[in-house]
Amino acid sequence: MKYIHSAEAVCQGHPDKIADQISDAILDELIKKDPYCKTSIETLITTGLIYVAGEISTDTYVDIPNIARNVLIDIGYIKPEYGFDGYTAGVITTINDQSPELAIGLPSNSAGDTSIVVGYATNETKNYMPLSCNVANDIVKRIDTLRKDDVIDFFRPDGKSIVVVSYEDNKPVHIDSITVLIQHEPYISQEKLKEAVIEEVIKKVVPENLLTDKTQIIINPIGRFIIGGPMADTGLTGRKTIADAYGTSAPSGGSAFSGKDPTKIDRSASYMARYIAKHIVASGICNKCKVEMVYIIGGNYPISIDIITDTKIDKDKLIKKVKEIFDISTTGIIETLDLRKPIYRGTSIYGHFGKSEDIYKWEKINKNFIKELKVL
Numbered sequence: 001m002k003y004i005h006s007a008e009a010v011c012q013g014h015p016d017k018i019a020d021q022i023s024d025a026i027l028d029e030l031i032k033k034d035p036y037c038k039t040s041i042e043t044l045i046t047t048g049l050i051y052v053a054g055e056i057s058t059d060t061y062v063d064i065p066n067i068a069r070n071v072l073i074d075i076g077y078i079k080p081e082y083g084f085d086g087y088t089a090g091v092i093t094t095i096n097d098q099s100p101e102l103a104i105g106l107p108s109n110s111a112g113d114t115s116i117v118v119g120y121a122t123n124e125t126k127n128y129m130p131l132s133c134n135v136a137n138d139i140v141k142r143i144d145t146l147r148k149d150d151v152i153d154f155f156r157p158d159g160k161s162i163v164v165v166s167y168e169d170n171k172p173v174h175i176d177s178i179t180v181l182i183q184h185e186p187y188i189s190q191e192k193l194k195e196a197v198i199e200e201v202i203k204k205v206v207p208e209n210l211l212t213d214k215t216q217i218i219i220n221p222i223g224r225f226i227i228g229g230p231m232a233d234t235g236l237t238g239r240k241t242i243a244d245a246y247g248t249s250a251p252s253g254g255s256a257f258s259g260k261d262p263t264k265i266d267r268s269a270s271y272m273a274r275y276i277a278k279h280i281v282a283s284g285i286c287n288k289c290k291v292e293m294v295y296i297i298g299g300n301y302p303i304s305i306d307i308i309t310d311t312k313i314d315k316d317k318l319i320k321k322v323k324e325i326f327d328i329s330t331t332g333i334i335e336t337l338d339l340r341k342p343i344y345r346g347t348s349i350y351g352h353f354g355k356s357e358d359i360y361k362w363e364k365i366n367k368n369f370i371k372e373l374k375v376l
C-alpha cells in the first residue's frame with residue numbers, strides 16, 4: 001500500500017508563531033512568580049501593533065508590553081525596513097480575571113475545560129515522531145539559526161516549510177517534495193537564494209537517502225518574498241495546531257496549546273497522551289500508536305480513552321494497563337510531567353513534540369513503564 005504523510009513547520013518570525021511565542025513568554029514569566037497562576041492568553045499581531053488579551057488569575061504582576069517587545073527583538077525583528085520591530089511596535093493589553101463561575105464552580109483538582117486530546121508516536125524515527133514533522137522542523141530551525149547567527153545575512157525572519165513523505169507498506173521510502181518559502185533581503189537574486197537554501201539548509205538537515213530523483217524541491221514558487229511577517233499577514237495565537245503536533249500523521253484534538261497554564265487540560269493532557277503513545281511504541285509492542293482521551297470540565301479523569309495501534313494486541317488489556325501505569329488525572333499529569341515550570345516558550349516553536357531537551361518530560365522514557373508494557 002502506498003500513501004503520503006505531510007507536515008508543515010514555520011520559522012520563528014512567522015506571524016502566527018510570533019503570537020504563540022508572546023503568549024507562552026507571558027505564561028513563563030507568570031509561572032516563574034506564581035506556579036499556580038491560571039492563564040489563557042491570546043495574542044494578535046498586525047502591522048505595528050501587538051494586541052494581548054485573555055484571562056489571568058494571579059496576585060503577581062508581569063510587564064506584558066516589555067515581554068512582548070523582547071520576544072520580537074529576540075526573534076530578529078529589529079530593523080525598521082521589516083515594517084515591524086520590537087522597538088517601535090505598539091502594545092495593547094486587555095486582560096481580565098477568570099470567570100467567577102469557573103473560579104467558584106471548579107474544584108482545584110479538576111479539568112479547566114472540556115477537551116479532546118490526541119497523542120501519537122511512531123518508530124519510523126529515533127524520537128518517535130513522523131518523519132515529515134522532523135524534516136519540516138529541522139529545515140525551519142536551520143534557517144532561523146543561519147539567520148540569527150549571521151551566517152546567511154540575506155534571510156529575513158518569516159518563512160515556512162512543507163514536507164511530503166511517500167510510504168510503502170507502512171514505511172517511509174523517500175521524500176516526495178520539499179517546499180520552502182523564505183523571506184529575504186531585496187538585493188539577493190532568486191538563483192543565489194535557492195542555492196543557499198538547497199546547499200546550506202536542505203542538504204545539511206535532510207538525510208541523503210531520502211532525496212531521490214523523484215523529490216521535488218520548490219523554493220519561493222511565486223518569486224520574491226521581501227515583505228513578510230506581520231507587515232504582510234496578521235498573526236494569531238493557536239492557528240498552527242497541526243504544525244504544533246503531528247502533521248497529517250494523526251488527527252488534531254482541535255485545541256491550541258500556547259498561552260494556557262497546565263490546568264488547561266487541552267494542553268497538559270495532550271502532552272500526557274504523547275507520553276503514553278511514545279512509551280507504548282518504545283516498548284516494542286507496536287510500530288505506531290494513537291491515544292485519544294476526552295476530559296470534561298470539572299472532572300479529574302477522562303470520561304473515555306481509546307488506544308489504536310497497528311498490531312492485534314488486545315485493546316482492552318492495553319487500556320487497562322495504561323490506566324495502571326500512567327496517572328491520567330488532571331493533577332497527576334501536572335505532577336508527572338512537572339508542568340508548573342517556565343518551559344513553555346520553547347514549545348511554541350518547531351513543534352510541541354519530539355524535542356530532546358530534558359525539561360520536556362513528556363518526551364522522556366521511563367524504563368519501568370516499558371517493562372510493564374512489554375508483558376502484554
